[in-house]
Amino acid sequence: MATTAFEDTVRLLDYPMFVVTANGGGERSGCLVGFAGQVSIDPGRFLACLSDKNHTYRVACSTDRLAVHLLGRNQLPLARLFGEQTGDEIDKFAQCSWRPGPDGVPVLEDALAWFSGPILQRVPFGDHVGFLIEPDSGSRRDTDGRALLTLSDVEDLDPGHGA
Secondary structure, eight states: OHHHHHHHHHTTOOOBOEEEEEEETTEEEEEEEOSEEEEETTTTEEEEEEETTSHHHHHHTTOSEEEEEEOBGGGHHHHHHHHHOOTTTOOGGGGSOEEEOGGGOEEETTOSEEEEEEEEEEEEETTEEEEEEOOOEEEEOOOTTOOBOBHHHHTTOOOSSOO
16 A cells, blocks of 8 residues: 555656766766756765666776766657667667766767766665765756756656666
8 A cells, every 4th residue: 555655656756867877897888867866965966876777787886987967858869769778789879979078987968967976875775776976077058948858758768678
Protein backbone atom coordinates (compact mmCIF):
# COMPACT_ATOMS: atom_id res chain seq x y z
CA MET A 1 0.00 0.00 0.00
CA ALA A 2 2.74 2.51 0.93
CA THR A 3 4.67 1.72 -2.28
CA THR A 4 1.59 2.48 -4.38
CA ALA A 5 1.05 5.81 -2.56
CA PHE A 6 4.73 6.69 -3.10
CA GLU A 7 4.60 5.79 -6.80
CA ASP A 8 1.34 7.74 -7.27
CA THR A 9 2.84 10.78 -5.55
CA VAL A 10 6.09 10.67 -7.55
CA ARG A 11 4.08 10.55 -10.81
CA LEU A 12 2.86 14.06 -9.96
CA LEU A 13 6.43 15.43 -10.10
CA ASP A 14 7.99 16.75 -13.30
CA TYR A 15 11.71 16.79 -12.58
CA PRO A 16 14.22 18.50 -14.87
CA MET A 17 16.30 16.06 -16.88
CA PHE A 18 20.07 16.29 -17.25
CA VAL A 19 22.76 14.72 -19.42
CA VAL A 20 25.76 13.62 -17.36
CA THR A 21 29.03 12.98 -19.16
CA ALA A 22 32.27 11.34 -18.07
CA ASN A 23 35.72 10.63 -19.43
CA GLY A 24 37.68 7.88 -17.71
CA GLY A 25 39.49 4.64 -18.26
CA GLY A 26 40.12 5.59 -21.89
CA GLU A 27 36.39 5.96 -22.63
CA ARG A 28 33.83 8.74 -22.95
CA SER A 29 30.24 8.23 -21.93
CA GLY A 30 27.05 10.10 -21.18
CA CYS A 31 23.47 9.39 -20.20
CA LEU A 32 20.15 11.05 -19.52
CA VAL A 33 19.59 11.47 -15.77
CA GLY A 34 16.43 12.29 -13.86
CA PHE A 35 17.58 11.65 -10.30
CA ALA A 36 19.69 14.74 -9.65
CA GLY A 37 19.68 18.07 -7.88
CA GLN A 38 21.48 20.71 -5.87
CA VAL A 39 22.20 19.54 -2.33
CA SER A 40 24.18 22.45 -0.85
CA ILE A 41 24.34 26.22 -1.31
CA ASP A 42 27.67 27.06 0.33
CA PRO A 43 29.67 25.28 -0.80
CA GLY A 44 27.71 24.57 -3.96
CA ARG A 45 27.18 20.83 -4.37
CA PHE A 46 25.16 18.74 -6.82
CA LEU A 47 24.14 15.09 -6.62
CA ALA A 48 23.78 13.14 -9.89
CA CYS A 49 22.52 9.56 -9.55
CA LEU A 50 23.52 7.05 -12.22
CA SER A 51 22.02 3.61 -12.73
CA ASP A 52 24.52 0.95 -11.72
CA LYS A 53 23.63 -0.92 -14.91
CA ASN A 54 24.67 1.60 -17.53
CA HIS A 55 27.88 2.37 -19.37
CA THR A 56 28.16 5.91 -17.99
CA TYR A 57 28.17 4.57 -14.44
CA ARG A 58 31.13 2.31 -15.23
CA VAL A 59 33.07 5.16 -16.86
CA ALA A 60 32.16 7.52 -13.98
CA CYS A 61 33.67 5.01 -11.55
CA SER A 62 37.04 5.42 -13.27
CA THR A 63 37.19 9.22 -13.29
CA ASP A 64 37.41 12.06 -10.78
CA ARG A 65 35.15 14.53 -12.64
CA LEU A 66 31.70 14.69 -14.23
CA ALA A 67 29.87 17.27 -16.32
CA VAL A 68 26.14 17.96 -15.97
CA HIS A 69 24.15 19.51 -18.84
CA LEU A 70 20.70 21.11 -19.01
CA LEU A 71 18.76 20.77 -22.25
CA GLY A 72 15.83 22.73 -23.58
CA ARG A 73 12.47 21.15 -24.30
CA ASN A 74 13.24 21.63 -28.01
CA GLN A 75 16.32 19.38 -27.72
CA LEU A 76 14.46 16.07 -27.57
CA PRO A 77 16.69 14.45 -30.26
CA LEU A 78 19.75 15.03 -28.06
CA ALA A 79 17.85 13.66 -25.05
CA ARG A 80 16.87 10.60 -27.10
CA LEU A 81 20.51 10.02 -28.09
CA PHE A 82 21.67 10.03 -24.46
CA GLY A 83 18.55 8.33 -23.07
CA GLU A 84 17.76 5.61 -25.60
CA GLN A 85 21.22 4.57 -26.78
CA THR A 86 23.89 2.82 -24.76
CA GLY A 87 27.59 3.51 -24.86
CA ASP A 88 28.05 -0.26 -24.73
CA GLU A 89 26.98 -0.30 -28.40
CA ILE A 90 27.60 3.13 -29.97
CA ASP A 91 29.74 6.25 -29.63
CA LYS A 92 27.09 8.85 -28.78
CA PHE A 93 29.64 11.64 -29.17
CA ALA A 94 30.10 10.80 -32.86
CA GLN A 95 26.46 11.86 -33.29
CA CYS A 96 26.50 15.26 -31.54
CA SER A 97 28.59 18.40 -31.16
CA TRP A 98 30.89 18.36 -28.15
CA ARG A 99 34.30 19.49 -27.00
CA PRO A 100 36.69 18.42 -24.28
CA GLY A 101 36.08 20.33 -21.06
CA PRO A 102 38.05 20.35 -17.82
CA ASP A 103 40.15 17.19 -17.43
CA GLY A 104 38.80 16.02 -20.82
CA VAL A 105 35.19 15.57 -19.67
CA PRO A 106 32.88 15.88 -22.71
CA VAL A 107 30.92 19.15 -22.85
CA LEU A 108 27.88 19.17 -25.13
CA GLU A 109 28.09 22.25 -27.37
CA ASP A 110 24.31 22.60 -27.77
CA ALA A 111 23.38 22.39 -24.08
CA LEU A 112 21.60 25.41 -22.61
CA ALA A 113 23.91 25.23 -19.62
CA TRP A 114 26.54 22.96 -18.15
CA PHE A 115 28.80 22.69 -15.16
CA SER A 116 31.57 20.35 -14.20
CA GLY A 117 33.37 19.49 -11.03
CA PRO A 118 35.31 16.90 -9.16
CA ILE A 119 33.50 13.94 -7.66
CA LEU A 120 33.72 14.27 -3.88
CA GLN A 121 31.85 11.12 -2.94
CA ARG A 122 30.02 8.11 -4.39
CA VAL A 123 27.03 6.85 -2.40
CA PRO A 124 24.91 3.78 -3.30
CA PHE A 125 21.14 4.38 -3.31
CA GLY A 126 19.51 1.08 -4.31
CA ASP A 127 19.82 0.62 -8.09
CA HIS A 128 21.53 4.03 -8.52
CA VAL A 129 24.76 5.48 -7.20
CA GLY A 130 24.90 9.14 -6.24
CA PHE A 131 27.92 11.11 -7.41
CA LEU A 132 28.42 14.20 -5.27
CA ILE A 133 29.98 16.93 -7.41
CA GLU A 134 31.49 20.26 -6.37
CA PRO A 135 31.06 22.44 -9.50
CA ASP A 136 34.12 24.51 -10.40
CA SER A 137 33.49 25.40 -14.05
CA GLY A 138 30.63 25.80 -16.48
CA SER A 139 28.70 28.03 -18.79
CA ARG A 140 25.14 29.16 -19.41
CA ARG A 141 23.58 30.43 -22.63
CA ASP A 142 20.80 32.95 -22.84
CA THR A 143 17.79 30.63 -22.76
CA ASP A 144 15.52 33.11 -24.60
CA GLY A 145 12.64 31.90 -22.45
CA ARG A 146 13.05 28.29 -23.61
CA ALA A 147 11.59 25.77 -21.23
CA LEU A 148 13.86 23.12 -19.77
CA LEU A 149 13.54 19.46 -20.70
CA THR A 150 11.60 17.62 -17.99
CA LEU A 151 10.51 14.10 -17.16
CA SER A 152 7.15 14.52 -18.91
CA ASP A 153 9.02 15.36 -22.15
CA VAL A 154 10.93 12.07 -22.13
CA GLU A 155 8.59 9.60 -20.42
CA ASP A 156 8.00 7.78 -23.71
CA LEU A 157 11.72 7.10 -24.32
CA ASP A 158 12.84 3.50 -24.48
CA PRO A 159 15.90 3.41 -22.18
CA GLY A 160 19.16 1.98 -23.49
CA HIS A 161 19.36 -0.03 -20.23
CA GLY A 162 16.68 -1.17 -17.85
CA ALA A 163 16.46 0.31 -14.36
